[in-house]
Amino acid sequence: MENHRRADEYYYDEYDRRTIADLKEKEQALIGARKLYVKAVEEDEKDLVAKYVALNRRFIDAGVEWARSREMEVKNRMAADERKDGMVKRAKVPENIRCGTCGEEMFVELSDFIDESYDLVFFFACPAHHAPRRAVYANRREYVLPESRCGHCKGRVSSKKKKSRNKIIFTDTCLACGKVDKRELVIGKRKVLPIEDAERQKYCIDFIGRRSFTEDLQALVNIKLMADAEMPGWKEGDLGEERVVRPEMLNVAALEQRLTGELEKSGFVKLQFEKPKTGRFLTMGFSVQDSGNHDADQSIKKIKQLISGSLLLTNWRLMSGLECTLGYLTGQLKGYSNGEDLNKLAQELSAKKRGL
Incomplete structure:
Protein backbone atom coordinates (compact mmCIF):
# COMPACT_ATOMS: atom_id res chain seq x y z
CA MET A 1 0.00 0.00 0.00
CA GLU A 2 1.19 3.51 -0.79
CA ASN A 3 2.77 5.50 2.03
CA HIS A 4 0.98 8.67 3.10
CA ARG A 5 4.16 10.32 4.42
CA ARG A 6 5.96 12.19 1.65
CA ALA A 7 9.31 13.97 1.51
CA ASP A 8 9.51 17.12 3.65
CA GLU A 9 9.77 19.29 0.53
CA TYR A 10 6.30 18.16 -0.61
CA THR A 19 0.00 30.83 0.49
CA ILE A 20 0.91 32.24 -2.93
CA ALA A 21 -2.58 31.60 -4.36
CA ASP A 22 -4.30 33.33 -1.43
CA LEU A 23 -1.99 36.36 -1.39
CA LYS A 24 -2.16 36.76 -5.17
CA GLU A 25 -5.95 36.91 -4.94
CA LYS A 26 -5.77 39.56 -2.20
CA ALA A 40 -11.40 58.71 -9.21
CA VAL A 41 -12.81 62.21 -9.00
CA GLU A 42 -11.85 64.24 -5.94
CA GLU A 43 -15.07 63.69 -3.96
CA ASP A 44 -14.64 59.89 -4.15
CA GLU A 45 -10.99 59.81 -3.09
CA LYS A 46 -11.59 59.58 0.66
CA ASP A 47 -13.73 56.44 0.42
CA LEU A 48 -11.32 54.81 -2.04
CA VAL A 49 -8.33 55.53 0.20
CA ALA A 50 -10.15 53.90 3.12
CA LYS A 51 -10.91 50.87 0.95
CA TYR A 52 -7.29 50.65 -0.20
CA VAL A 53 -5.99 50.83 3.38
CA ALA A 54 -8.40 48.08 4.45
CA LEU A 55 -7.33 45.83 1.57
CA ASN A 56 -3.66 46.54 2.23
CA ARG A 57 -4.15 45.60 5.87
CA ARG A 58 -5.88 42.39 4.82
CA PHE A 59 -2.99 41.53 2.47
CA ILE A 60 -0.25 42.21 5.05
CA ASP A 61 -2.02 40.45 7.92
CA ALA A 62 -2.73 37.40 5.75
CA GLY A 63 0.92 37.19 4.67
CA VAL A 64 2.12 37.45 8.26
CA GLU A 65 -0.36 34.79 9.43
CA TRP A 66 0.64 32.38 6.65
CA ALA A 67 4.33 32.85 7.54
CA ARG A 68 3.79 32.35 11.27
CA SER A 69 1.66 29.24 10.82
CA ARG A 70 3.95 27.60 8.24
CA GLU A 71 6.20 25.48 10.45
CA MET A 72 3.45 24.32 12.79
CA GLU A 73 0.99 23.40 10.03
CA VAL A 74 3.63 21.59 7.98
CA LYS A 75 4.79 19.61 11.01
CA ASN A 76 1.18 18.75 11.87
CA ARG A 77 0.60 17.48 8.31
CA MET A 78 3.75 15.37 8.49
CA ALA A 79 2.74 13.91 11.86
CA ASP A 85 1.06 5.01 7.87
CA GLY A 86 1.32 3.51 11.34
CA MET A 87 -2.40 2.71 11.39
CA VAL A 88 -2.22 1.10 7.94
CA LYS A 89 0.76 -0.99 9.01
CA ARG A 90 -1.01 -2.23 12.14
CA ALA A 91 -4.46 -2.71 10.61
CA LYS A 92 -5.71 -6.18 9.75
CA VAL A 93 -7.35 -6.44 6.33
CA PRO A 94 -10.93 -7.82 6.64
CA GLU A 95 -11.21 -11.34 5.25
CA ASN A 96 -13.90 -13.20 3.32
CA ILE A 97 -15.52 -10.08 1.81
CA ARG A 98 -17.66 -11.38 -1.03
CA CYS A 99 -19.19 -9.92 -4.17
CA GLY A 100 -22.91 -9.25 -3.91
CA THR A 101 -23.41 -10.32 -7.54
CA CYS A 102 -21.45 -13.57 -7.96
CA GLY A 103 -20.46 -14.45 -4.39
CA GLU A 104 -16.74 -14.64 -5.17
CA GLU A 105 -14.24 -13.43 -2.59
CA MET A 106 -13.20 -9.86 -3.39
CA PHE A 107 -9.69 -8.41 -3.24
CA VAL A 108 -8.42 -5.15 -1.74
CA GLU A 109 -8.06 -2.52 -4.43
CA LEU A 110 -6.94 0.31 -2.15
CA SER A 111 -7.29 1.70 1.37
CA ASP A 112 -7.83 5.26 2.52
CA PHE A 113 -9.00 7.45 5.38
CA ILE A 114 -12.40 9.13 5.30
CA ASP A 115 -12.55 12.90 5.86
CA GLU A 116 -9.31 13.07 7.89
CA SER A 117 -11.11 11.13 10.64
CA TYR A 118 -8.44 8.39 10.93
CA ASP A 119 -11.14 5.83 10.12
CA LEU A 120 -9.36 3.43 7.76
CA VAL A 121 -11.56 2.04 4.99
CA PHE A 122 -10.63 -0.82 2.64
CA PHE A 123 -12.09 -0.77 -0.86
CA PHE A 124 -12.76 -4.21 -2.37
CA ALA A 125 -13.27 -5.14 -6.03
CA CYS A 126 -14.69 -8.29 -7.61
CA PRO A 127 -12.18 -10.39 -9.63
CA ALA A 128 -14.91 -10.73 -12.28
CA HIS A 129 -15.29 -6.91 -12.40
CA HIS A 130 -18.88 -6.95 -11.11
CA ALA A 131 -20.33 -3.77 -9.65
CA PRO A 132 -20.71 -2.43 -7.10
CA ARG A 133 -17.43 -2.40 -5.24
CA ARG A 134 -17.55 -2.60 -1.45
CA ALA A 135 -15.99 -0.35 1.20
CA VAL A 136 -15.37 -1.91 4.63
CA TYR A 137 -13.81 -0.65 7.86
CA ALA A 138 -11.11 -2.71 9.59
CA ASN A 139 -13.79 -4.05 11.98
CA ARG A 140 -15.79 -5.35 8.95
CA ARG A 141 -18.46 -2.66 9.29
CA GLU A 142 -19.70 -1.57 5.86
CA TYR A 143 -18.94 2.00 4.86
CA VAL A 144 -22.02 3.69 3.38
CA LEU A 145 -21.54 6.82 1.31
CA PRO A 146 -23.52 9.67 2.92
CA GLU A 147 -26.64 10.67 1.00
CA SER A 148 -26.22 13.88 -0.99
CA ARG A 149 -28.25 16.82 0.28
CA CYS A 150 -29.06 20.23 -1.19
CA GLY A 151 -26.73 22.91 0.13
CA HIS A 152 -29.59 25.43 -0.05
CA CYS A 153 -32.54 23.67 1.63
CA LYS A 154 -31.02 20.31 2.76
CA GLY A 155 -33.52 18.44 0.58
CA ARG A 156 -32.72 15.21 -1.28
CA VAL A 157 -31.00 15.52 -4.64
CA SER A 158 -30.94 13.59 -7.87
CA SER A 159 -27.38 13.13 -9.16
CA LYS A 160 -26.20 12.55 -12.71
CA LYS A 161 -22.72 12.40 -14.17
CA LYS A 162 -21.37 12.92 -17.66
CA LYS A 163 -17.89 11.76 -18.59
CA SER A 164 -15.75 13.34 -21.28
CA ARG A 165 -12.17 12.58 -22.30
CA ASN A 166 -10.46 14.42 -19.45
CA LYS A 167 -13.16 15.27 -16.91
CA ILE A 168 -16.40 14.18 -15.26
CA ILE A 169 -19.28 16.65 -14.80
CA PHE A 170 -21.55 15.95 -11.81
CA THR A 171 -25.01 17.55 -11.84
CA ASP A 172 -27.06 17.55 -8.62
CA THR A 173 -30.71 18.66 -8.86
CA CYS A 174 -32.64 19.26 -5.64
CA LEU A 175 -35.95 17.39 -5.59
CA ALA A 176 -37.40 19.95 -3.16
CA CYS A 177 -36.38 23.41 -4.37
CA GLY A 178 -35.09 22.61 -7.86
CA LYS A 179 -31.65 24.18 -7.31
CA VAL A 180 -29.02 22.79 -9.71
CA ASP A 181 -25.37 22.43 -8.72
CA LYS A 182 -22.64 21.40 -11.17
CA ARG A 183 -19.15 20.21 -10.29
CA GLU A 184 -16.25 19.22 -12.51
CA LEU A 185 -13.64 16.58 -11.69
CA VAL A 186 -10.51 16.56 -13.82
CA ILE A 187 -9.42 13.02 -14.66
CA GLY A 188 -5.77 12.11 -14.40
CA LYS A 189 -2.90 13.82 -12.67
CA ARG A 190 -2.38 17.50 -13.21
CA LYS A 191 1.15 18.61 -13.93
CA VAL A 192 2.44 20.46 -10.89
CA LEU A 193 4.93 23.13 -11.87
CA PRO A 194 7.78 24.06 -9.51
CA ILE A 195 7.34 27.24 -7.47
CA GLU A 196 9.19 30.20 -8.93
CA ASP A 197 11.91 31.51 -6.61
CA ALA A 198 10.74 35.11 -7.05
CA GLU A 199 7.17 34.23 -6.02
CA ARG A 200 8.28 32.22 -3.00
CA GLN A 201 10.51 35.11 -1.94
CA LYS A 202 7.77 37.74 -2.36
CA TYR A 203 4.79 35.92 -0.87
CA CYS A 204 6.43 33.54 1.63
CA ILE A 205 9.98 34.38 2.72
CA ASP A 206 9.58 38.17 2.86
CA PHE A 207 6.79 37.82 5.44
CA ILE A 208 8.90 35.72 7.85
CA GLY A 209 9.58 37.78 10.98
CA ARG A 210 7.42 40.66 9.74
CA ARG A 211 4.91 42.37 12.01
CA SER A 212 1.22 42.56 11.20
CA PHE A 213 -0.54 45.84 10.46
CA THR A 214 -1.98 45.92 13.98
CA GLU A 215 1.39 45.19 15.56
CA ASP A 216 2.95 48.08 13.61
CA LEU A 217 0.29 50.39 15.02
CA GLN A 218 1.00 49.11 18.53
CA ALA A 219 4.72 49.72 18.01
CA LEU A 220 3.97 53.34 17.11
CA VAL A 221 1.95 53.70 20.29
CA ASN A 222 4.81 52.22 22.32
CA ILE A 223 7.30 54.64 20.78
CA LYS A 224 5.08 57.59 21.63
CA LEU A 225 4.64 56.40 25.22
CA MET A 226 8.38 56.02 25.62
CA ALA A 227 9.09 59.38 24.04
CA ASP A 228 6.51 61.11 26.23
CA ALA A 229 8.07 59.52 29.32
CA GLU A 230 11.51 60.71 28.17
CA MET A 231 12.93 57.22 28.17
CA PRO A 232 16.74 57.09 28.18
CA GLY A 233 16.66 54.97 25.04
CA TRP A 234 15.99 58.05 22.88
CA LYS A 235 19.41 59.18 21.72
CA GLU A 236 19.38 61.95 19.13
CA GLY A 237 22.16 62.57 16.65
CA ASP A 238 22.87 63.58 13.07
CA LEU A 239 22.66 61.28 10.09
CA GLY A 240 23.36 63.33 6.99
CA GLU A 241 21.19 66.44 7.24
CA GLU A 242 18.44 64.78 9.26
CA ARG A 243 18.00 64.54 13.03
CA VAL A 244 17.55 60.89 13.91
CA VAL A 245 16.85 58.73 16.92
CA ARG A 246 19.75 56.36 17.51
CA PRO A 247 19.08 52.97 19.11
CA GLU A 248 20.65 52.37 22.50
CA MET A 249 23.61 49.98 22.17
CA LEU A 250 23.45 47.05 24.58
CA ASN A 251 26.10 44.36 24.87
CA VAL A 252 25.10 40.85 25.95
CA ALA A 253 25.64 41.54 29.66
CA ALA A 254 23.54 44.73 29.55
CA LEU A 255 20.88 42.91 27.54
CA GLU A 256 20.65 40.15 30.15
CA GLN A 257 20.43 42.68 32.97
CA ARG A 258 17.64 44.66 31.30
CA LEU A 259 15.54 41.67 30.28
CA THR A 260 15.95 39.87 33.61
CA GLY A 261 14.56 42.86 35.49
CA GLU A 262 11.67 43.47 33.10
CA LEU A 263 10.65 39.82 32.87
CA GLU A 264 10.82 39.08 36.59
CA LYS A 265 8.40 41.95 37.26
CA SER A 266 5.80 40.01 35.24
CA GLY A 267 6.52 36.56 36.65
CA PHE A 268 8.96 35.25 34.03
CA VAL A 269 12.01 33.81 35.80
CA LYS A 270 15.30 31.97 35.22
CA LEU A 271 16.26 33.74 31.98
CA GLN A 272 19.15 31.89 30.31
CA PHE A 273 21.06 32.55 27.08
CA GLU A 274 22.59 30.00 24.74
CA LYS A 275 26.01 30.42 23.12
CA PRO A 276 25.71 33.26 20.54
CA LYS A 277 26.24 32.71 16.82
CA THR A 278 28.32 35.44 15.23
CA HIS A 294 -1.06 30.66 31.87
CA ASP A 295 -1.69 28.52 28.83
CA ALA A 296 0.95 28.41 26.09
CA ASP A 297 -0.69 31.04 23.87
CA GLN A 298 -1.05 33.49 26.76
CA SER A 299 2.58 32.99 27.82
CA ILE A 300 3.87 33.53 24.28
CA LYS A 301 1.73 36.64 23.78
CA LYS A 302 2.86 38.15 27.10
CA ILE A 303 6.57 37.41 26.68
CA LYS A 304 6.47 38.79 23.14
CA GLN A 305 4.96 42.07 24.35
CA LEU A 306 7.46 42.37 27.20
CA ILE A 307 10.60 41.65 25.18
CA SER A 308 9.58 43.65 22.09
CA GLY A 309 8.61 46.64 24.21
CA SER A 310 11.75 46.51 26.34
CA LEU A 311 14.09 46.25 23.33
CA LEU A 312 12.21 48.55 20.96
CA LEU A 313 14.71 51.41 21.29
CA THR A 314 17.83 49.24 21.41
CA ASN A 315 20.00 47.41 18.90
CA TRP A 316 18.28 44.09 19.71
CA ARG A 317 15.18 42.50 18.16
CA LEU A 318 13.07 39.49 19.06
CA MET A 319 12.90 36.97 16.20
CA SER A 320 9.82 34.98 15.25
CA GLY A 321 9.36 31.39 16.38
CA LEU A 322 8.59 31.59 20.10
CA GLU A 323 7.61 28.23 21.59
CA CYS A 324 6.14 27.27 24.96
CA THR A 325 5.78 23.86 26.61
CA LEU A 326 4.49 23.59 30.19
CA GLY A 327 5.54 27.16 30.94
CA TYR A 328 9.05 26.72 29.50
CA LEU A 329 9.54 29.29 26.74
CA THR A 330 12.28 29.38 24.11
CA SER A 337 26.35 46.03 15.50
CA ALA A 351 10.42 58.01 10.91
CA LYS A 352 8.02 56.49 13.41
CA LYS A 353 8.70 59.23 15.94
CA ARG A 354 8.01 61.95 13.35
CA GLY A 355 4.75 60.22 12.43
CA LEU A 356 3.39 60.52 15.96
Whole structure:
Protein backbone atom coordinates (compact mmCIF):
# COMPACT_ATOMS: atom_id res chain seq x y z
CA MET A 1 0.00 0.00 0.00
CA GLU A 2 1.19 3.51 -0.79
CA ASN A 3 2.77 5.50 2.03
CA HIS A 4 0.98 8.67 3.10
CA ARG A 5 4.16 10.32 4.42
CA ARG A 6 5.96 12.19 1.65
CA ALA A 7 9.31 13.97 1.51
CA ASP A 8 9.51 17.12 3.65
CA GLU A 9 9.77 19.29 0.53
CA TYR A 10 6.30 18.16 -0.61
CA TYR A 11 4.61 19.61 2.49
CA TYR A 12 6.47 22.92 2.35
CA ASP A 13 5.72 23.31 -1.36
CA GLU A 14 2.06 22.45 -0.83
CA TYR A 15 1.76 25.06 1.93
CA ASP A 16 3.64 27.69 -0.08
CA ARG A 17 1.40 27.11 -3.12
CA ARG A 18 -1.69 27.77 -1.00
CA THR A 19 0.00 30.83 0.49
CA ILE A 20 0.91 32.24 -2.93
CA ALA A 21 -2.58 31.60 -4.36
CA ASP A 22 -4.30 33.33 -1.43
CA LEU A 23 -1.99 36.36 -1.39
CA LYS A 24 -2.16 36.76 -5.17
CA GLU A 25 -5.95 36.91 -4.94
CA LYS A 26 -5.77 39.56 -2.20
CA GLU A 27 -3.09 41.45 -4.12
CA GLN A 28 -5.31 41.63 -7.22
CA ALA A 29 -8.05 43.27 -5.14
CA LEU A 30 -5.44 45.72 -3.86
CA ILE A 31 -4.27 46.53 -7.39
CA GLY A 32 -7.89 47.03 -8.48
CA ALA A 33 -8.48 49.49 -5.62
CA ARG A 34 -5.34 51.40 -6.58
CA LYS A 35 -6.50 51.72 -10.19
CA LEU A 36 -9.91 53.00 -9.08
CA TYR A 37 -8.21 55.62 -6.91
CA VAL A 38 -6.08 56.86 -9.81
CA LYS A 39 -9.19 57.31 -11.98
CA ALA A 40 -11.40 58.71 -9.21
CA VAL A 41 -12.81 62.21 -9.00
CA GLU A 42 -11.85 64.24 -5.94
CA GLU A 43 -15.07 63.69 -3.96
CA ASP A 44 -14.64 59.89 -4.15
CA GLU A 45 -10.99 59.81 -3.09
CA LYS A 46 -11.59 59.58 0.66
CA ASP A 47 -13.73 56.44 0.42
CA LEU A 48 -11.32 54.81 -2.04
CA VAL A 49 -8.33 55.53 0.20
CA ALA A 50 -10.15 53.90 3.12
CA LYS A 51 -10.91 50.87 0.95
CA TYR A 52 -7.29 50.65 -0.20
CA VAL A 53 -5.99 50.83 3.38
CA ALA A 54 -8.40 48.08 4.45
CA LEU A 55 -7.33 45.83 1.57
CA ASN A 56 -3.66 46.54 2.23
CA ARG A 57 -4.15 45.60 5.87
CA ARG A 58 -5.88 42.39 4.82
CA PHE A 59 -2.99 41.53 2.47
CA ILE A 60 -0.25 42.21 5.05
CA ASP A 61 -2.02 40.45 7.92
CA ALA A 62 -2.73 37.40 5.75
CA GLY A 63 0.92 37.19 4.67
CA VAL A 64 2.12 37.45 8.26
CA GLU A 65 -0.36 34.79 9.43
CA TRP A 66 0.64 32.38 6.65
CA ALA A 67 4.33 32.85 7.54
CA ARG A 68 3.79 32.35 11.27
CA SER A 69 1.66 29.24 10.82
CA ARG A 70 3.95 27.60 8.24
CA GLU A 71 6.20 25.48 10.45
CA MET A 72 3.45 24.32 12.79
CA GLU A 73 0.99 23.40 10.03
CA VAL A 74 3.63 21.59 7.98
CA LYS A 75 4.79 19.61 11.01
CA ASN A 76 1.18 18.75 11.87
CA ARG A 77 0.60 17.48 8.31
CA MET A 78 3.75 15.37 8.49
CA ALA A 79 2.74 13.91 11.86
CA ALA A 80 -0.79 13.17 10.61
CA ASP A 81 0.52 11.25 7.59
CA GLU A 82 3.02 9.36 9.75
CA ARG A 83 0.15 8.40 12.04
CA LYS A 84 -1.85 7.16 9.05
CA ASP A 85 1.06 5.01 7.87
CA GLY A 86 1.32 3.51 11.34
CA MET A 87 -2.40 2.71 11.39
CA VAL A 88 -2.22 1.10 7.94
CA LYS A 89 0.76 -0.99 9.01
CA ARG A 90 -1.01 -2.23 12.14
CA ALA A 91 -4.46 -2.71 10.61
CA LYS A 92 -5.71 -6.18 9.75
CA VAL A 93 -7.35 -6.44 6.33
CA PRO A 94 -10.93 -7.82 6.64
CA GLU A 95 -11.21 -11.34 5.25
CA ASN A 96 -13.90 -13.20 3.32
CA ILE A 97 -15.52 -10.08 1.81
CA ARG A 98 -17.66 -11.38 -1.03
CA CYS A 99 -19.19 -9.92 -4.17
CA GLY A 100 -22.91 -9.25 -3.91
CA THR A 101 -23.41 -10.32 -7.54
CA CYS A 102 -21.45 -13.57 -7.96
CA GLY A 103 -20.46 -14.45 -4.39
CA GLU A 104 -16.74 -14.64 -5.17
CA GLU A 105 -14.24 -13.43 -2.59
CA MET A 106 -13.20 -9.86 -3.39
CA PHE A 107 -9.69 -8.41 -3.24
CA VAL A 108 -8.42 -5.15 -1.74
CA GLU A 109 -8.06 -2.52 -4.43
CA LEU A 110 -6.94 0.31 -2.15
CA SER A 111 -7.29 1.70 1.37
CA ASP A 112 -7.83 5.26 2.52
CA PHE A 113 -9.00 7.45 5.38
CA ILE A 114 -12.40 9.13 5.30
CA ASP A 115 -12.55 12.90 5.86
CA GLU A 116 -9.31 13.07 7.89
CA SER A 117 -11.11 11.13 10.64
CA TYR A 118 -8.44 8.39 10.93
CA ASP A 119 -11.14 5.83 10.12
CA LEU A 120 -9.36 3.43 7.76
CA VAL A 121 -11.56 2.04 4.99
CA PHE A 122 -10.63 -0.82 2.64
CA PHE A 123 -12.09 -0.77 -0.86
CA PHE A 124 -12.76 -4.21 -2.37
CA ALA A 125 -13.27 -5.14 -6.03
CA CYS A 126 -14.69 -8.29 -7.61
CA PRO A 127 -12.18 -10.39 -9.63
CA ALA A 128 -14.91 -10.73 -12.28
CA HIS A 129 -15.29 -6.91 -12.40
CA HIS A 130 -18.88 -6.95 -11.11
CA ALA A 131 -20.33 -3.77 -9.65
CA PRO A 132 -20.71 -2.43 -7.10
CA ARG A 133 -17.43 -2.40 -5.24
CA ARG A 134 -17.55 -2.60 -1.45
CA ALA A 135 -15.99 -0.35 1.20
CA VAL A 136 -15.37 -1.91 4.63
CA TYR A 137 -13.81 -0.65 7.86
CA ALA A 138 -11.11 -2.71 9.59
CA ASN A 139 -13.79 -4.05 11.98
CA ARG A 140 -15.79 -5.35 8.95
CA ARG A 141 -18.46 -2.66 9.29
CA GLU A 142 -19.70 -1.57 5.86
CA TYR A 143 -18.94 2.00 4.86
CA VAL A 144 -22.02 3.69 3.38
CA LEU A 145 -21.54 6.82 1.31
CA PRO A 146 -23.52 9.67 2.92
CA GLU A 147 -26.64 10.67 1.00
CA SER A 148 -26.22 13.88 -0.99
CA ARG A 149 -28.25 16.82 0.28
CA CYS A 150 -29.06 20.23 -1.19
CA GLY A 151 -26.73 22.91 0.13
CA HIS A 152 -29.59 25.43 -0.05
CA CYS A 153 -32.54 23.67 1.63
CA LYS A 154 -31.02 20.31 2.76
CA GLY A 155 -33.52 18.44 0.58
CA ARG A 156 -32.72 15.21 -1.28
CA VAL A 157 -31.00 15.52 -4.64
CA SER A 158 -30.94 13.59 -7.87
CA SER A 159 -27.38 13.13 -9.16
CA LYS A 160 -26.20 12.55 -12.71
CA LYS A 161 -22.72 12.40 -14.17
CA LYS A 162 -21.37 12.92 -17.66
CA LYS A 163 -17.89 11.76 -18.59
CA SER A 164 -15.75 13.34 -21.28
CA ARG A 165 -12.17 12.58 -22.30
CA ASN A 166 -10.46 14.42 -19.45
CA LYS A 167 -13.16 15.27 -16.91
CA ILE A 168 -16.40 14.18 -15.26
CA ILE A 169 -19.28 16.65 -14.80
CA PHE A 170 -21.55 15.95 -11.81
CA THR A 171 -25.01 17.55 -11.84
CA ASP A 172 -27.06 17.55 -8.62
CA THR A 173 -30.71 18.66 -8.86
CA CYS A 174 -32.64 19.26 -5.64
CA LEU A 175 -35.95 17.39 -5.59
CA ALA A 176 -37.40 19.95 -3.16
CA CYS A 177 -36.38 23.41 -4.37
CA GLY A 178 -35.09 22.61 -7.86
CA LYS A 179 -31.65 24.18 -7.31
CA VAL A 180 -29.02 22.79 -9.71
CA ASP A 181 -25.37 22.43 -8.72
CA LYS A 182 -22.64 21.40 -11.17
CA ARG A 183 -19.15 20.21 -10.29
CA GLU A 184 -16.25 19.22 -12.51
CA LEU A 185 -13.64 16.58 -11.69
CA VAL A 186 -10.51 16.56 -13.82
CA ILE A 187 -9.42 13.02 -14.66
CA GLY A 188 -5.77 12.11 -14.40
CA LYS A 189 -2.90 13.82 -12.67
CA ARG A 190 -2.38 17.50 -13.21
CA LYS A 191 1.15 18.61 -13.93
CA VAL A 192 2.44 20.46 -10.89
CA LEU A 193 4.93 23.13 -11.87
CA PRO A 194 7.78 24.06 -9.51
CA ILE A 195 7.34 27.24 -7.47
CA GLU A 196 9.19 30.20 -8.93
CA ASP A 197 11.91 31.51 -6.61
CA ALA A 198 10.74 35.11 -7.05
CA GLU A 199 7.17 34.23 -6.02
CA ARG A 200 8.28 32.22 -3.00
CA GLN A 201 10.51 35.11 -1.94
CA LYS A 202 7.77 37.74 -2.36
CA TYR A 203 4.79 35.92 -0.87
CA CYS A 204 6.43 33.54 1.63
CA ILE A 205 9.98 34.38 2.72
CA ASP A 206 9.58 38.17 2.86
CA PHE A 207 6.79 37.82 5.44
CA ILE A 208 8.90 35.72 7.85
CA GLY A 209 9.58 37.78 10.98
CA ARG A 210 7.42 40.66 9.74
CA ARG A 211 4.91 42.37 12.01
CA SER A 212 1.22 42.56 11.20
CA PHE A 213 -0.54 45.84 10.46
CA THR A 214 -1.98 45.92 13.98
CA GLU A 215 1.39 45.19 15.56
CA ASP A 216 2.95 48.08 13.61
CA LEU A 217 0.29 50.39 15.02
CA GLN A 218 1.00 49.11 18.53
CA ALA A 219 4.72 49.72 18.01
CA LEU A 220 3.97 53.34 17.11
CA VAL A 221 1.95 53.70 20.29
CA ASN A 222 4.81 52.22 22.32
CA ILE A 223 7.30 54.64 20.78
CA LYS A 224 5.08 57.59 21.63
CA LEU A 225 4.64 56.40 25.22
CA MET A 226 8.38 56.02 25.62
CA ALA A 227 9.09 59.38 24.04
CA ASP A 228 6.51 61.11 26.23
CA ALA A 229 8.07 59.52 29.32
CA GLU A 230 11.51 60.71 28.17
CA MET A 231 12.93 57.22 28.17
CA PRO A 232 16.74 57.09 28.18
CA GLY A 233 16.66 54.97 25.04
CA TRP A 234 15.99 58.05 22.88
CA LYS A 235 19.41 59.18 21.72
CA GLU A 236 19.38 61.95 19.13
CA GLY A 237 22.16 62.57 16.65
CA ASP A 238 22.87 63.58 13.07
CA LEU A 239 22.66 61.28 10.09
CA GLY A 240 23.36 63.33 6.99
CA GLU A 241 21.19 66.44 7.24
CA GLU A 242 18.44 64.78 9.26
CA ARG A 243 18.00 64.54 13.03
CA VAL A 244 17.55 60.89 13.91
CA VAL A 245 16.85 58.73 16.92
CA ARG A 246 19.75 56.36 17.51
CA PRO A 247 19.08 52.97 19.11
CA GLU A 248 20.65 52.37 22.50
CA MET A 249 23.61 49.98 22.17
CA LEU A 250 23.45 47.05 24.58
CA ASN A 251 26.10 44.36 24.87
CA VAL A 252 25.10 40.85 25.95
CA ALA A 253 25.64 41.54 29.66
CA ALA A 254 23.54 44.73 29.55
CA LEU A 255 20.88 42.91 27.54
CA GLU A 256 20.65 40.15 30.15
CA GLN A 257 20.43 42.68 32.97
CA ARG A 258 17.64 44.66 31.30
CA LEU A 259 15.54 41.67 30.28
CA THR A 260 15.95 39.87 33.61
CA GLY A 261 14.56 42.86 35.49
CA GLU A 262 11.67 43.47 33.10
CA LEU A 263 10.65 39.82 32.87
CA GLU A 264 10.82 39.08 36.59
CA LYS A 265 8.40 41.95 37.26
CA SER A 266 5.80 40.01 35.24
CA GLY A 267 6.52 36.56 36.65
CA PHE A 268 8.96 35.25 34.03
CA VAL A 269 12.01 33.81 35.80
CA LYS A 270 15.30 31.97 35.22
CA LEU A 271 16.26 33.74 31.98
CA GLN A 272 19.15 31.89 30.31
CA PHE A 273 21.06 32.55 27.08
CA GLU A 274 22.59 30.00 24.74
CA LYS A 275 26.01 30.42 23.12
CA PRO A 276 25.71 33.26 20.54
CA LYS A 277 26.24 32.71 16.82
CA THR A 278 28.32 35.44 15.23
CA GLY A 279 28.17 36.85 11.74
CA ARG A 280 26.78 40.08 10.36
CA PHE A 281 24.21 39.74 13.15
CA LEU A 282 24.65 38.14 16.54
CA THR A 283 21.86 35.61 17.07
CA MET A 284 21.30 34.03 20.44
CA GLY A 285 18.78 31.54 21.73
CA PHE A 286 17.20 32.04 25.13
CA SER A 287 14.90 30.27 27.56
CA VAL A 288 12.72 31.57 30.38
CA GLN A 289 10.08 30.07 32.68
CA ASP A 290 6.57 31.39 33.28
CA SER A 291 5.83 31.16 37.01
CA GLY A 292 2.17 32.05 36.44
CA ASN A 293 -0.71 29.74 35.57
CA HIS A 294 -1.06 30.66 31.87
CA ASP A 295 -1.69 28.52 28.83
CA ALA A 296 0.95 28.41 26.09
CA ASP A 297 -0.69 31.04 23.87
CA GLN A 298 -1.05 33.49 26.76
CA SER A 299 2.58 32.99 27.82
CA ILE A 300 3.87 33.53 24.28
CA LYS A 301 1.73 36.64 23.78
CA LYS A 302 2.86 38.15 27.10
CA ILE A 303 6.57 37.41 26.68
CA LYS A 304 6.47 38.79 23.14
CA GLN A 305 4.96 42.07 24.35
CA LEU A 306 7.46 42.37 27.20
CA ILE A 307 10.60 41.65 25.18
CA SER A 308 9.58 43.65 22.09
CA GLY A 309 8.61 46.64 24.21
CA SER A 310 11.75 46.51 26.34
CA LEU A 311 14.09 46.25 23.33
CA LEU A 312 12.21 48.55 20.96
CA LEU A 313 14.71 51.41 21.29
CA THR A 314 17.83 49.24 21.41
CA ASN A 315 20.00 47.41 18.90
CA TRP A 316 18.28 44.09 19.71
CA ARG A 317 15.18 42.50 18.16
CA LEU A 318 13.07 39.49 19.06
CA MET A 319 12.90 36.97 16.20
CA SER A 320 9.82 34.98 15.25
CA GLY A 321 9.36 31.39 16.38
CA LEU A 322 8.59 31.59 20.10
CA GLU A 323 7.61 28.23 21.59
CA CYS A 324 6.14 27.27 24.96
CA THR A 325 5.78 23.86 26.61
CA LEU A 326 4.49 23.59 30.19
CA GLY A 327 5.54 27.16 30.94
CA TYR A 328 9.05 26.72 29.50
CA LEU A 329 9.54 29.29 26.74
CA THR A 330 12.28 29.38 24.11
CA GLY A 331 13.09 31.88 21.39
CA GLN A 332 15.86 33.80 19.66
CA LEU A 333 17.20 37.35 19.77
CA LYS A 334 19.10 39.19 17.06
CA GLY A 335 21.69 41.85 17.88
CA TYR A 336 22.85 44.53 15.42
CA SER A 337 26.35 46.03 15.50
CA ASN A 338 27.04 46.75 11.83
CA GLY A 339 27.00 50.48 11.07
CA GLU A 340 24.73 50.14 8.05
CA ASP A 341 22.19 48.09 10.01
CA LEU A 342 22.26 50.53 12.93
CA ASN A 343 21.63 53.44 10.57
CA LYS A 344 18.60 51.62 9.17
CA LEU A 345 17.28 51.06 12.69
CA ALA A 346 17.86 54.73 13.48
CA GLN A 347 16.01 55.88 10.37
CA GLU A 348 13.12 53.52 11.14
CA LEU A 349 12.77 54.80 14.71
CA SER A 350 13.07 58.42 13.59
CA ALA A 351 10.42 58.01 10.91
CA LYS A 352 8.02 56.49 13.41
CA LYS A 353 8.70 59.23 15.94
CA ARG A 354 8.01 61.95 13.35
CA GLY A 355 4.75 60.22 12.43
CA LEU A 356 3.39 60.52 15.96
